[in-house]
Amino acid sequence: MQKVKTDGGRPRILVVDDEAAILRFLKSALPGEEYSLHFAENGHAALAAAAAARPDLVLLDLGLPDLDGVEVIRRIREWSTLPIIVLSVRDREDDKVAALDAGADDYLVKPFGVAELQARIRVVLRRSLQQAPEPVYRFDELEIDLQRRKVTRAGTEIQLTPTEYDLLRLLANHAGMVLTHGQILKKVWGSAYADQQNVLRVTMSNLRQKIEPVPSRPRYIITELGVGYRLKSA
Amino acid sequence: MRDDETQRPSPETLLRVAQAEEAQAAKGKLKIFLGYAAGVGKTYAMLQAAHERLHDGRDVVVGYVESHDRSETDLLLEGLEVVPRALVEYLGVALPELDLDAVLVRRPQIALVDELAHTNAPGSRHPKRWQDVEEILSAGIDVYTTVNIQHFESLRDVVAQITGVVVRENVPDSILDQAVEIRLVDIPPEDLLQRLKEGKVYIPEKAAHAAENFFKPGNLMALRELSLRRAAARVDDQVRAYMESRSIAGPWPVAERLLVCVSGSPFSETLIRTTRRLADDLKSTWHTVYVETPGGGKQIQENRERVWKDLRLAESLGAQVASLTGASVPEALIDYARKNHVTKIVVGKPTKARWREFLRPPLVDQVIRLSGSIDVYVVSIAPAETVKKEGVPHAAGKRPPLSGYLKSLVLVLAASLVCQPVHAFLAPTNLVMIYLLAVVLAALRLGRKEATCTAFLSVLAYDFFFVPPRFTFAVSDTQYLITFLALFVVGVVISTLVSQTRERAEAIRQREAQTATLYYLSRDLAAVSGLDAILDALVRNIEESLQAQVVVLLSEGERLEVQAASGGFTLGAKEAAVADWAFRNRAAAGRGTETLGSAKLLYLPLQASGDVLGVIGIRFREEREFTSPQCRRLVQAYAAQAALAVERAQFARQAEQAQILKARESLERALLNSVSHDLRTPLVTITGALGALREKGVELAAEAKSDLLEAAWEEAGRLNRFVGNLLDMTRLESGALKVKESPTDVQDLVGCALAVLEPHLGRRSVEIAVPAGLPPVRMDMVLMTQVLVNLLDNALKYSPPASQVEVSADVVGERLIIEVCDRGRGVPSADLAHIFDKFYRVPVPEGAGGTGLGLSICRGIVEAHGGTIEAHNRSGGGLRVTVSLPVN
Incomplete structure (x- = not known):
């Protein structure tokens, strides 16, 4: 898709929320010198703005007065892959999975810290704005060389099965973003396995035994409870 | 002298008039077409009137009209809506009857019901058609009906005298009094006889028979006079009622x-x-x-x-x-x-x-x-x-069996034998005493008639055996005649007195027995509480004292439901309908009553001080008990007691519910108190810190600033956790929290819990003991992680900063045991059982107390998994919380 940058290089963020207090908070959390902010107060305005203003990122509240947020995600996804981060008070796993499966890139439960929000925005923007994917993932002592299919921890090479590697590669490609169980299963094992959470759980357990120094306190692959997994990123 | 009273209607009169008018308004109006014989044209007149009403725009239907194949009548039936007749099966023949329910469901404004005096086929709801009519009227539907004068109850013997024919189909006079209008359908007897001859009344062969028996000119004239007089009296009544209600002084005499x-x-x-x-x-x-x-x-x-x-x-x-x-x-x-x-x-x-x-x-x-x-x-x-002859055959006076008289004969012979050896020493008058003894014995043991017989036989035996000349009935001394008379009279008097006493005693015994059973019932009912126990006692008592089967139905909203019944007793749909009728009409129904007498049970409404609570159904062992007034009275007494007891139980239940409501209210108050406390406390710190920064932000030292911010940040987190807990608790209690079990890696579970607590862990050391290779355990990972987070959070909060917190998990037998241990001060042993209760807080000196919700949420989640959660104090100090979940 064509990326248009006309705001002096600042990424354009469309904030969709109807709470004045939240808007005010986001204005101060996302300073104007870094981001160009646009606002929409309901679902229909959001859809119109997404098409007209061509933002680089949408921060979307789920509880909108006219449309449900998940519906907004679905409609945007019909024509665009532009990144969407959900900001919602809905903390139930079902809601998160529904939004993520509908196409949201990340999900942040309100209330959240400014640092957390900025980190998520950075991760998502980096992924969508970069032209070519990074060939090497590094975090802490873990290094994944996607080009050479090599995984090392503290310089020591770790032997992975092809499935374990596929799983790790997928997470590395979306480093810092949450992937739902369903998304992982579909991409690594295929659509037929979309409900086979056992397969994922066993593979994940094995993968962690190999890459995590203390498997019961994972440092790299974080379990997003009831939602999926996230590979930490710098 | 009574003038004042008649000038103005007394309040009593006005009330009566008002009540009558009110009852009339609610009930349908009855119009009777009265004739003096078949064929005078009642049905014809009724149908004509129906057409007029139809023309006026009223909703008229034919409930039941018998045209007797008279073409004029048939012609009039055209254009009228006819409710299909019900066919009642009796002895293999389907008899057409008025379909009462169909009429009630159809709810016309006016229903035509021919032949008021008709007797319904056995098995119908009411034995008589006039009772059907009363029910239609009660439903607020007007009724047009026809009847002949000879069917009225009060005229029955007069008619029998005039015509020599006993009329078997009777209608109570009260229904005539109910009629708003009586239309006399009258033709001269000669014309009627002419019509009979022409075959307009009956088919020819039947007509001949009728002409011989009933349709004699004399009969017809007398009946005509009766009906004219009756109708005139009725008009007179109406005039009187009218004048009375409007206080018109009339010529009537002082009320008799x-x-x-x-x-x-x-x-x-x-x-x-x-x-x-x-x-x-x-x-x-x-x-x-x-x-x-x-x-x-x-x-x-x-x-x-x-x-x-x-x-x-x-x-x-x-x-x-x-x-x-x-x-x-x-x-x-x-x-x-x-x-x-x-x-x-x-x-x-x-x-x-x-x-x-x-x-x-x-x-x-x-x-x-x-x-x-x-x-x-x-x-x-x-x-x-x-x-x-028509009446119920009355129980003939019981005749003593022959053996009774034989026994009196034996008694007299025995007395004679006793007298035989002693008559030589005793005066003959004293021998009489021995015979009197026999009479008394007979009166005591046998009965009045037998005793009288004994007295008579005694006189004979005394005369024959002991009065000279002996062994003849001849008497030498006439003085003995006085002795005979005295013996007989005294014997009869004694026997009468003794037998009366005995009968009285028997009657008293029966009454006593009834009183006793009622007493036992009331005692049993008073002793128990709770509806089930009361119904149980009721059923048991009636079963025992009446040897009958019982069923109790109570109203549940609009429907009746069987609440208790004798063992193995079930109520069919037909019986349930009878019970329902009794309930809705607040009257006895079923076997032994006038309503739905073909039912198997007798049903009485349970009428308490307020409403009808339900119905009690009784099935006696013997048929005669259904109609016996004593049994009915006793059952009515039972029903009255039962109604009071059931009402008491219902009141008790209401009181109990009120108490539960009160308890819930006090819990809600505690919750509100706790919630307002827990919501406000963090807000105090947050607003305080923010207020300070806002007003003196510039003046404050950097360190003070960061302290204030840190405090506000922590309290905001605490507030968020509390709101989360509150939401979880609400979901848990409302049942919205669904446990979605799936095989879970226990290691991952512990890892997730620790990851959540990562920001609070700081330098605290947490020892984890989860053996590698544990089989996956089915659980809702999200919820169980929360359990672990809450337990770990508590352990961290209530133990010294330098102490170690331990988490262990293992599968022992068929259960997964997860333990969270700390080295804090533990919990007083008296409180151990309560720490998982809602809003229960162990007092902590630092005031770092939690919400009192965390542990109760843990218990809710663990129990939803079919597991258990317990807390124990550790030896060497500290608390150990053990969660045990079934592996399969």
Whole structure:
């Protein structure tokens, strides 16, 4: 898709929320010198703005007065892959999975810290704005060389099965973003396995035994409870 | 002197008028087409009227009309909506009947129901059609109906006298009184006879038979006069009522009140009818009473049923009935008469033999002596034999079996044998004493008739064996005749006295038994509480005392539901419908009653102080018990007691619910207190810190600033956790929290919990003991992680910063055991059992207390998994919380 940058290089963020207090908070959390902010107060305005203003990122509240947020995600996804981060008070796993499966890139439960929000925005923007994917993932002592299919921890090479590697590669490609169980299963094992959470759980357990120094306190692959997994990123 | 009273209607009169009008408004209006014989054109007139109403725009349907294949009638039926007839199966024949339910469901404004006096096929809801009509009227539907004059109850014996035909299909006069309008359908007898000849009334062969029997000119003329007079009387009544309600002083005499006393004798029925006619003529109200005297003994018991029937007849003829008790009949009668301002007492002419009057003066004489200002009408009463035949066959006086007389013979012989050896030493008069002894024995053991027989035989035996010349019935000394007479009379008197005492004792015993059963019931009902126990006691008591099967139905909203029943008893749909009728109409129904008598059980409504609570159904073992008034009275007493007890139980349940509500309210108050405390406390810190920064932000030292921010940040986190807990608790309690189990890696579970707590862990060391290779355990990972987070959070909060917190998990047998241990101060052992209760807080000195919700949420989640959670103090200090989950 064509990326248009006309705001002096600042990424354009469309904030969709109807709470004045939240808007005010986001204005101060996302300073104007870094981001160009646009606002929409309901679902229909959001859809119109997404098409007209061509933002680089949408921060979307789920509880909108006219449309449900998940519906907004679905409609945007019909024509665009532009990144969407959900900001919602809905903390139930079902809601998160529904939004993520509908196409949201990340999900942040309100209330959240400014640092957390900025980190998520950075991760998502980096992924969508970069032209070519990074060939090497590094975090802490873990290094994944996607080009050479090599995984090392503290310089020591770790032997992975092809499935374990596929799983790790997928997470590395979306480093810092949450992937739902369903998304992982579909991409690594295929659509037929979309409900086979056992397969994922066993593979994940094995993968962690190999890459995590203390498997019961994972440092790299974080379990997003009831939602999926996230590979930490710098 | 009474002028003042008649000038203005008394409040009583106005009330009566108002009540009558009110009842009329709610009920449908009845119009009767009255004729004096078949064929005068009642049905025709009714149908014509129906067409007129239809033309007026009223909703008229034909409930039941019999055209008798008369073409004129058939013609009139055209254009009218006819409710299909119900076919009642009886003895293999389907009899067409009025479909009462169909009419009630159809709810027209006016229903036509022909032949009011018709007797329904057995198995119908009511035995008589006029009862169907009453139910239709009660439903607020107007009814047009036809009837012939000879069917009215009060005219039955008059008609029988005139025509010699006993009419079996009767209609109570009260229904005639209910009619808003009576239309007399009249043609001269000659014309009627002509029509009969022409075959317009009956088909030819039937017509010939009718002409011979009923359709004699004399009969017809008499019946015509009766119907004209009856209709005229009715008009007179209406005029009177009109004038009364508008206080028009009329020419009527001072209100008369008649009183008739019934005894259950065969003449009572005739006496009642006569009084009714008299009352009609005098335009007066009338009372019928029965006086029960003590010591009536067995005769009264047998008589009761007849008395009961008499009273019911009187009631159906419009009398006010009462049952009195008193030492003497005339006194009780006069007393009642005075209290009720009776002006005339009707008594029958005495029919007893003259000599008996010597012993007890006839009632007439006694009443006349006591009556004072009250007039006494003495009416002659012919024994109504023809009428009597129709009545229920009365239980004939019990005749003693032959063996009784044999026994008295043996007694006399035994007395003679005793006398034989001693007669030489004793005076003959003393031998009489031994015979008297035999008489007393007979009276005690055998009965009155046997004792009288014994007295008679004793005289014979005494004469034969001991009075010289012996072994003949001849008497040498005439003085012995006095001895004979004395022996006989004393014997008879003794036997009468003894047997009366015995009968009285028997009656008392029966009454005592009834009182006792009622007492036991009330005692049992008082002893138990709770609806089930009360119903249980009720069913058991009735089963035992009446040897009957019982079923109790109580109303659940609009429906009746069986709440208790005798063992193995089930209620069919048909029976349930009868019970339902009894419930809705607040009247007895089923076997032994006038309504739905073909049912298997008798149903009585349970009427408490307020509403009808339900219905009790009883199935006696013996058929006669269904109709016996004693049984009915007893069952009614039971029903009354039961209704009170059930009402009491329902009140108790309401009170209990009120208490539960109160307890819930106090819990809610505690929750509100706790919530407001826990919500406000962090806000105090946050607003305080923010306020300080806002007002003196510039002046504050960097360190102070960061302290304030840190405090506000922490408290905001705490607030968020509390709100989360509150939401979880609400979901847990409302059942919205669904456990979604899936095989879970226990290691991952522990890791997730620790990851959540990562920001709070700081430098705390957490020892994890989860063996590698644990099999996956089915659980809701999200919820169980929360359990672990809450437990770890507590452990961290309530233990010294330098101490270690331990988490371990292992599968032992069929259970997954997860333990979280700390080295804090533990929990007082008395509190250990309560720490998982909602809003329960162990006092902590630092005030770092939690919400009192975390642990109760843990318990809720663990129990939803079918697991258990316990807390114990560790040896060496600290608390150990153990969660145990089933592996499969």
